[in-house]
Amino acid sequence: MIRFDAVNKRFPNGTTAVHDLTLEMPEGGVTVLVGSSGCGKTTTLRMINRMVEPTSGTIRLGGKDVLTQDAADLRRGIGYVIQQSGLFPHRTVLDNIATVPLLLGWGRRKARTRAAELLETVGLTAEAGRRYPHQLSGGQQQRVGVARALAADPPVLLMDEPFGAVDPVVRTQLQDELLRLQKDLNKTIVFVTHDIDEAVRLGDRIAVFRTGGHLVQCAAPAELLARPADGFVAGFLGAERELKLLSLTTLAEVPVERARVVREGEAPPRAGDGGPCLVVSARNEPLGWLDPEPGAPEVPSPVRPLRDTDSLLAALNESIASPTGLIVRVDAEGALTGVTARETIHEHAGRRHQEAARAARKAQEAREGNGRQDQGEETREGGEGPEAREHREAGSRKSADAVPPSPAAPAASAPGTSTPKTPGGAG
């Protein structure tokens, strides 16, 4: 676990990068630091491995003050991934990955064997290991960056906008890959990004920073989305905040209804007999909607079937595109289980949102004590009078205290998996 205690960082030119930061980053979880540029998130990250030294306060890693340890030794025990990968242009991919094992004195052969193993882990071929970084695509380079950070199997990974320089498609792939790896490896990951969608996707906890190095709110994604602490956080989360919340819930609890089905090759339904039918293959796989009405296209319009592990957001999205307003649902093997109506999804989404808000309120109340007012109101007043500032700082500190989610607050518990994180208690 990483623990910041009243940490300040002022640079010699007078700018405050981090202001009175108290924050816990739980072991085996992904803590995402978000905020616009210049908000101190990268400085916060770099203080963990002493690339930046705090002006005051303590940072503990696994209970030990990082400042009492030899910087180089400390860094060898912490994986580090940066934007545009920061690979060594003069070393082959394999030797890049072997960097830390070699520093730790594993010997060339053992280090190379380990590096070759990791190439496979991050989805690269052995042939790529003999290349130089500039001969790889941006996405491949980023994979090498991750492999290099994992080489000595450090318990902690620091990732500074690692996927910032690749295109959106590759970025999604890399995010999926990271979540897949994290499921097996259970590293304590600190991840810096300015992309809130990335934060929601990857984070078990999200810490939102504001310019001047203030931590505004630190909470599980569902809690953050359901109850942003103030206008700044709400603004940062964006207008599609509620939809993002839906991306955290799976379709599993939404009821399935029977579908009107016609088998491929069988006689199509007659006109005027109750609207479009779902065409399925011999193995019960949905192929498309067929409208028997005259004038409708004679080939089935395509469907994108959804599994129970898909998110409510995906379901909402599909229901908009579907000609019937019905989404098609399949089991893990791709066989049809039934359909769900647009209305049902919409109703479920609304209910889900209210539950998340309720759970978030409970979680916040549990942390702050019942006497406390909604701190969002206080923080919104951005007056720079000393009193207002003091107030706000008190608020930030409070919300920064990362209390483990209580069982009474299901929305605050989010397992870090590649599927949307399902808070329990939805019905």
Place this chain on the structure above:
Amino acid sequence: MTVEWAWISDHAGDLTTLTLSHLQAALTAVLLGLLISLPLAVLAHRVRPLRGFLLGLSNVLFTIPSIAVFVLLLPVSGLTRTTTVIGLTVYTLVVLLRNTVEGLDSVPAKAREAAVAMGTRPLRTLLTVELPLALPVIMAGVRIATVMSISLVSVATYIGDGGLGQLFTDGFQRDFPTPVAAGIVLTLLLALVADALLVAVQYVLTPWTRDRHRRPGQQRRTRGRA
């Protein structure tokens, strides 16, 4: 002007000795120059205020006429090979120092940061990351310094050394152009061969700089064919 080929074949042994002596003076100067400028360049690169001073100093040394340098050195080291080598070394510094500093500047900040962040100590970072990445720019300096030294050795004829330069004084004094022509051709050849060898050395030492021009798209196609 006619070249008497007979003279050349008669003096083949002398020409070889002079060529080797010429080369030895130039190479020693470049090696010494490297030994001096590497630590100074690292210092200039790390300590900002020293940078201007050291680079300025090397410039000033460069502006001193070469004959003056040899004359100034006479009381110290006399009419010896040492004087020649010291004089030449002074001139290599301006190129080697500047190029080494610029080479270190050219190391990608991200690579240096990654090395430090992964727990590489400063000396190891310098030797295994910074200097290798600075090598192309340093080697460009070495090539210039080498060619420059090879052409400058002749000036040391005034203090009784000067390798192939002795052929020029010999030719002028006797109004006999053949040794002059031979000296010019041999100096040129020496410079060309030395430069070609340095290019080869750099090619071997910097495998990552080959096929820089290839774009990722082109590679993918190549890989597909392979």
